[in-house]
Amino acid sequence: MEKLNREQALALLKKYNKEAFHLRHALTVEGVMKHYAATHGYEEDAEFWGIVGLLHDIDFENWPDQHCAKAPELLAEIDAPESLVHAVVSHGYGICSEVEPEHEMEKFLFASDELTGLIWSYSLMRPSKSYKDMEVKSLKKKFKDKKFAAGCDRDIIRRGAEQLGWELDQLMTETLVAMAATEDDINAQCAEFED
Template sequence: MLPSREFSFNLLKEYNEDPYHISHALAVESVMAYFAELNGEDIDKWSLVGLLHDLDYGRYPDHHCIAVVDILKENGYPKDFISSITSHCYRGVSEKFKKPEHIMEKILFTIDELCGLIHAAALMRPSKSVMDMNVKSVKKKFKSKGFAQGVSREIINEGMEVLGWDLDYTIEHTLKGMQRVHEEIGL
């Protein structure tokens, strides 16, 4: 059994003080819940994986996905849950992590970076909101090499290929998931 969402959110705040990290975690949590619903999967588990995927980043950016293992173990999260979280780091951080295998892991791997891109794109809009964004506008930013250069399009593309998704579908549903929590994430 997993710890509660309230416990998990407090743990996230303990290790992350930067408002952007909290906002990103909430966005990924919502997108993961959205995709869990679409796939008839465990919404609570998928949500918590999204919420805690970058748990260690605020305090241990140089040990991202490494420090999280001990933090989660010490706080009662099961091994398979921890493995799902670290799988999103198998590229970009370290290929020593297992490749995403379960659909939940593949989706997390794919949408993590995309949430960051959508966040950055929203901030460029006059409204500073995801509520008036559409697939076309996000796709334009995705294809612009000069925009949000820290966002790995390669990881997003690799994830979409594994899932058999195209860019329009991925953006559309990631955006819908983020729109559900637009107030909480300040967009």
């Protein structure tokens, strides 16, 4: 278990990320990562997995052209351990980084990052605006509909599932469960910077 605490991580996130969309994404991936840690035998590391999720896009808002390349320098400000830096950089594997996800934590990050974006986009067009009553079956239809949330790269999501050795179905089901479980908490945290 690493020494870094969540308060420091959140302060760094807010220093480099001001847009509500990016903050919500960071908190969402934090929630999903914590949930994955807790449900896949890494209970003791759940806080750390969460911090990895919270900080994975730390450089994206200000340095979109240096995504994953700028991150190590920013993470050094809080003396982030190598395991955190490696995980953050590896989430761009094959996109903006050549560092491959190795640890299971890194594979979960890679697999869920893009998918949370797709699930979030879909939630916005549903009457409830919630993940809690979203069905995997309907989500799969949106996944197949190339016109829907065209910015969410389906190949990255597929690749993420493969790296975990999972079927896409399992990845969607578990990520949706994780997002539903953390939804209220994240909405409460987002109320502070969203109108």
